[in-house]
Amino acid sequence: MIDKKHLKVFTDIVGKDNIYDDKAHMIAYSYDATRTRFEPDAVIFPRHEQDVQDILKYCNQEQIIITPRGAGSGFTGGALPANGGIILAMEKHMNKILEIDTENMVAVVQPGVLNMDLQKHVEELGLFYPPDPASEEYSTLGGNVSENAGGMRAAKYGITKDYVMALRAVRTNGDIIRAGKRTIKDVAGYNVAGMLIASEGTLAVLTELTLKLIPKPKYKKTYMSVFPSVDNAMNAVFKSLSSGANPVAMEFLDKLVIQALIEKLGVNLPQDAGGVLVGDVDGNVPEEIDFQLQTLEQSFKENGAKEFRIAKDEEEAKELWYARRNASQSITIFGNKKLNEDISVPRSMLPKALEEIYAIGDKYGFKIPCFGHAGDGNIHVNVMIDISQIEEGHKAIEEIFQLVVDMGGTLSGEHGIGTSKAPFMNIAFSNEELQLFRDIKRAFDPNNILNPAKMGLTTVK
Amino acid sequence: MIDKKHLKVFTDIVGKDNIYDDKAHMIAYSYDATRTRFEPDAVIFPRHEQDVQDILKYCNQEQIIITPRGAGSGFTGGALPANGGIILAMEKHMNKILEIDTENMVAVVQPGVLNMDLQKHVEELGLFYPPDPASEEYSTLGGNVSENAGGMRAAKYGITKDYVMALRAVRTNGDIIRAGKRTIKDVAGYNVAGMLIASEGTLAVLTELTLKLIPKPKYKKTYMSVFPSVDNAMNAVFKSLSSGANPVAMEFLDKLVIQALIEKLGVNLPQDAGGVLVGDVDGNVPEEIDFQLQTLEQSFKENGAKEFRIAKDEEEAKELWYARRNASQSITIFGNKKLNEDISVPRSMLPKALEEIYAIGDKYGFKIPCFGHAGDGNIHVNVMIDISQIEEGHKAIEEIFQLVVDMGGTLSGEHGIGTSKAPFMNIAFSNEELQLFRDIKRAFDPNNILNPAKMGLTTVK
Secondary structure, eight states: OOOHHHHHHHHHHHOGGGEEOSHHHHHHTTOOTTOOOOOOSEEEOOOSHHHHHHHHHHHHHHTOOEEEESSSOOSSOTTSOTTOSEEEEOSSSSOOEEEEETTTTEEEEOTTSBHHHHHHHHHTTTEEOOOOOTTTTTOBHHHHHHHTOOOTTHHHHOOGGGGEEEEEEEOTTSOEEEEEOSSSOOOSSOOHHHHHTTSTTSSOEEEEEEEEOEEOOSEEEEEEEEESSHHHHHHHHHHHHHTTOOOSOOEEEEHHHHHHHHHHHOOOOOTTOOEEEEEEEEESSHHHHHHHHHHHHHHHHHTTOSOEEEOSSHHHHHHHHHHHHTHHHHGGGGOSEEEEEEEEOOGGGHHHHHHHHHHHHHHHTOBOOEEEEGGGTEEEEEEEEOGGGHHHHHHHHHHHHHHHHHTTOBSOSSSOOTTTTGGGHHHHSOHHHHHHHHHHHHHHOTTOOBSOSOTTSSOOO | OOOHHHHHHHHHHHOGGGEEOSHHHHHHTTOOTTOOOOOOSEEEOOOSHHHHHHHHHHHHHHTOOEEEESSSOOSSOTTSOTTOSEEEEOSSSSOOEEEEETTTTEEEEOTTSBHHHHHHHHHTTTEEOOOOOTTTTTOBHHHHHHHTOOOTTHHHHOOGGGGEEEEEEEOTTSOEEEEEOSSSOOOSSOOHHHHHTTSTTSSOEEEEEEEEOEEOOSEEEEEEEEESSHHHHHHHHHHHHHTTOOOSOOEEEEHHHHHHHHHHHOOOOOTTOOEEEEEEEEESSHHHHHHHHHHHHHHHHHTTOSOEEEOSSHHHHHHHHHHHHTHHHHGGGGOSEEEEEEEEOOGGGHHHHHHHHHHHHHHHTOBOOEEEEGGGTEEEEEEEEOGGGHHHHHHHHHHHHHHHHHTTOBSOSSSOOTTTTGGGHHHHSOHHHHHHHHHHHHHHOTTOOBSOSOTTSSOOO
């Protein structure tokens, strides 16, 4: 429960229409996509940067915990008020596209703008914002930056951090930080913008994002191949890429996912298929498309693909993509509870990583269907369990993280750490590295009021 | 003068062949490309990471200042021991290419490897390391990362930071930090690698760099156009880019540089030329090259270019590049002292920025020939003075920085801040932002022993 005197101060700052403290709203704002629940004491909707400044200064003085929140669509609890306190919700007011600078190919937005709204807006101008997390329809750009969201197009176009040119943010002491510039080169001062990306709202509150746009490629085509085994498919991934192919996306479905798609949705794929790769290529000239497709086809066939299908039109492209788009919902046939982790390994380690993940599944008697962004080494691993098996499920997850880290991979390719992966941080980082993270956190936020208890830096109380 | 007891400890660590403290060597290591002089008290050549750890721990305990040094080719004093102490020189031992992982397209190198040595090595394997600072023949990759070096190919391929996947570094307390992974996606923990890039060796000492490589493009062609005015050329830059052209490089020479090239080197350019753009385009298929050249030609001609020359072969390409390659040495006809600054502005501001820079030159009676990386908004501004005019020269520089920052630009596109631009940091950053930089510095290096007095964070004693 928050002290009434604090509520009065917040109400004076933002007005009574921009603050909630009733039970129903506290429950509504206690969730994100993890389905873990942490109730806040109040939810505040700042109208502008000045509100953010005033609220942070007061909270810093009174040691009130703050958690910034975009759409609450994160998979690891980044926007959850794990230690209570107030939520600073950007969705209501700080959700404007402020400027599209077509000459310098730059967008300036507030943190509450939805990813897809920016994509659509700039595509009408012949421009392109590549980062496309699966949540693109409902996640905010502020959330995308805070978690360094990835997506399918990362194989060719990189991830959110590759499109952040500059950030405005407010420190807990109320100081406004302008980090970065609307220039391609800028090496003056420390790379504070780089540090704020993926910091899960623990260092400062973002108030304005300057994002890089690129010209929209003129041509695009969709391809798909079926492989006799997972191993074949995984080898085809890194061999095609190291032989010069540069597809926009190269998505993978494993044998279990294929089985689920056939059983649950009647998808037309061969019963004996061991793996599928599907994706797009793009370019400025049709010949570039041909070059990409030929390079992929050659590598795929050398690695066991029986056919290499190319969509003739948009409708066929949708058909080829249908299986990938429905992978997540189809695999529920293997268990009523899904422990969904997004690991990332160097691409050449994919065959070995999957082999060992399946072995862990066999040991525990779990099905572990895997799919995702093979083109960039980022795979969504789904440990399917009955709800009664949650403890063994978590043990399996821990083993998976350990093997991924041993292979030079990471706990999270795109979902972040938040609260849900916090217990595994000591698998990936030494005590010295975790100490450095704590030192950085203290440098930005000495009172530890900003989204604490994330990334395993301090404990959830 | 360094205490003999410290020298004894350092000698015990690295051996007597790996430490200098004689006057001649102190003078030799007192310079970089700024030609400012700061003599160290000793120069130590660590053999491996363990040496770096041992030295840092001892220096931290004894409060001895350390400055890491690559080739000493920086333009802003980043590698100079501005407050004395010891230099940690990476050139002698920590200069090995440790691994080229062709499957994941990654290079692992020690910080003392020369940029060009990596470029040549990977090109033999059909791979490509794009960052190409003008110092590529003699600057080290550790220095490139520490200053976030740019280069001509940044217009298409970005800068050093875009190729850093992971770093190993040692903190002043001796802790080893592994930051980043050999994966495209990695969002676990703070982006420490991003923070170390461009930190000018002030936060930690780099011991190993994992760098991204890409497939080498198959085709390349060189173009050049002459424009009637600087304004025409600058408009052609950002209009061609925002209409979809994506050249590898788009380099600019202004009217004064052209005049100097004709007078000093007899270069064959029209006497009345107001500006030149020269660069390369590349691609996987010849049609992509044609698309790029056509897009450039159309924009250039719409903006006043009389002709658009395309080199037929390597020899003609060299001819077209000759003027740009010799810009720097030709402009000495305008003054015996050159104050060389690298500013960067949003590309659409280039015409206005140059107009105002020339007006500052007129006010002071200085010629200010400008050339450089117009394709990414980064221009080398050369205030040519007689050595007696140094004070007015610095005033002119300060005015240039102020107008660049007012236009949304930066003090440094690629050279860094070091000691030479430190006096101008308060033009670009608020007191609150400088305080954040100091807080970050303290978080990494509480005793302020690592390359202090850079970036204007503390004063040169």
